Amino acid sequence: MKIDDIFDIILKNIGKDLKQVINEELSRVKKELYLNAAARYFDEVGYKEFKISDLAKELETSVGTIYNLFDSKEKLYVQYLVLKLEIFLGNLKENEGSDPLENLRVYLEYKYAKYITNEPTTTNDSYFFHKLEILNHKVVDEIYQYLTRQLRLLLPYENTNHEHLAILFKKLSDGFIVSHFSGQCSSEQIVDKTLDIFLNGAKQ
Structure with a gap:
């Protein structure tokens, strides 16, 4: 039946x-x-x-x-992205500790997990990144809030716009994934490279 x-x-x-x-x-x-x-x-x-x-x-x-x-297929895909982001956010919250640097590392490890393995993946569609940029959903806001919270603890400087830094951190990690797909960036130490480039720039 x-x-x-x-x-x-x-x-x-x-x-x-x-x-x-x-x-x-x-x-x-x-x-x-x-x-x-x-x-x-x-x-x-x-x-x-x-x-x-x-x-x-x-x-x-x-x-x-x-x-x-x-x-439509497009709206179904958006719902798929929301589901994946909800799972991603749940993993972040479940593993959030007292060390903000370690929390950012966990964020990157989860984000890069599919891309830095040798397993085949289909989520390298440019459409995937496009939809992540325009997606208007509370789960996206919560992910930015998570990043902002870590950056406030890690970089407690006066007159610092931590919300802006959170956006830059996400954009930088997005860029590393795109670079990896184009063959310009290997998966070796990709998490450490992302953190080093971002933190060195943020402290300037």
Whole structure:
């Protein structure tokens, strides 16, 4: 039995007063299940090769059902990015300690993890970086808040705009990833190189 069939059976057997509430909850659960499946697919093939029709076959549902939940492939991809960033932020919070330099190191290690291994990755699409730049979501703000918090502790100078430094730190690490993909930067000591360049510049 398909997942859509299960949802339809449940809806047919509830009272009319609760139907809308239950329908909204089922849509939320369905959307979460479909997003998790889409995330695995994006991880495997990347944005360019991702096809809604292939995802629909895997989920045993229709293309229209997926479009009803996410509107478009682009919007589904944005939701995928949000999910990945939420996992990233959760790892940062779980491992945040009292040493701000070590916390920045952990940030970079998690951020670079997929790119500095020998395993194949599809997240080097320029589209990936583009979407990270324009994504308007609270998880992005929380990641910047995390960086700002570390930089305030690490560089407690007067008249320093730590929010600005947080943006520069993210941009620098983004640049290291792009440089790595272009063959200009090896993965060897990439975390230490990022920290050295940033901290030497920030202290000027």
